[in-house]
Amino acid sequence: MWFVRLLSSSIGKKLIMAATGLLLVLFLITHAAGNATIFMSSDVFQSYADELHSHPLIVLVFSFSLLLIFLCHIVAGLYLFFENRKVSHSRYEVTTRVVKNSFASETMPYTGLIVLLFLFVHIFGFTFSPKDVQISVTVKELLGNFFYALFYIFAFVALTIHLSHGFWSMLQTFGINHPRYNTLISRLTLGIPLFFLLIFGGVALYFMTGLGAHY
Numbered sequence: 001m002w003f004v005r006l007l008s009s010s011i012g013k014k015l016i017m018a019a020t021g022l023l024l025v026l027f028l029i030t031h032a033a034g035n036a037t038i039f040m041s042s043d044v045f046q047s048y049a050d051e052l053h054s055h056p057l058i059v060l061v062f063s064f065s066l067l068l069i070f071l072c073h074i075v076a077g078l079y080l081f082f083e084n085r086k087v088s089h090s091r092y093e094v095t096t097r098v099v100k101n102s103f104a105s106e107t108m109p110y111t112g113l114i115v116l117l118f119l120f121v122h123i124f125g126f127t128f129s130p131k132d133v134q135i136s137v138t139v140k141e142l143l144g145n146f147f148y149a150l151f152y153i154f155a156f157v158a159l160t161i162h163l164s165h166g167f168w169s170m171l172q173t174f175g176i177n178h179p180r181y182n183t184l185i186s187r188l189t190l191g192i193p194l195f196f197l198l199i200f201g202g203v204a205l206y207f208m209t210g211l212g213a214h215y
């Protein structure tokens, strides 16, 4: 199968990571835009969610594609992690390591695992929430719980760290690396993850602090 063949080469795995990572960032942009409507009013957010669910086929195809993208990202990531570990335990370690060693790059599997754990909790709480309760009410009730919101903020910090290295790595894989653009690239690798932290973390804080109590 072409996917298995692609997975067996290192550059194939890097390409899968980069392409699926890019698609996940695009998903996060649309998700952050949708969630930003929470700050307008519960009615605006609820009509956004209702509009989305008035196209069940599109939602179904989108959800399955997203699941597939997540799975490819995780499987390729695990392969790369174990391959790198094998290399780092071999006597060729010094000559074969080309990845920049920052806190974010060293902790990629762990921050990735925290985001995965978050996704299980998140989808269980929101996507599979009781259908007779409006989603705007579910968001308010779940994030109004201090510890639930705290866990969300912890996961968003992990997501920010994960993205800061992931975005940089994706650009390297795609060959987007030129001294003229390096300042812009550094700003984007920090700016985009912080933008997500601001929106998602802002929503969690809004309910956690009681600001959204009358939502």
Ligand code: HEM
Pocket (backbone or CB within 6 Å): 031, 035, 049, 059, 062, 063, 066, 115, 119, 122, 123, 126, 127, 135, 139, 152, 159, 200, 201, 203, 204
């Ligand atoms: C406070 C921040 C967030 C809020 C309030 C929020 C809200 C929601 C809601 C309400 C849904 C259910 C949509 C529906 O079925 O009606 C949902 C689904 C989902 N969210 Fe979030 N979300 C947040 C952050 C995130 C983050 C950071 C990620 C990714 C790392 C994420 C990934 C997902 C995924 C994968 C789904 C399922 C999408 C699908 O089934 O197609 N969410 N979110």
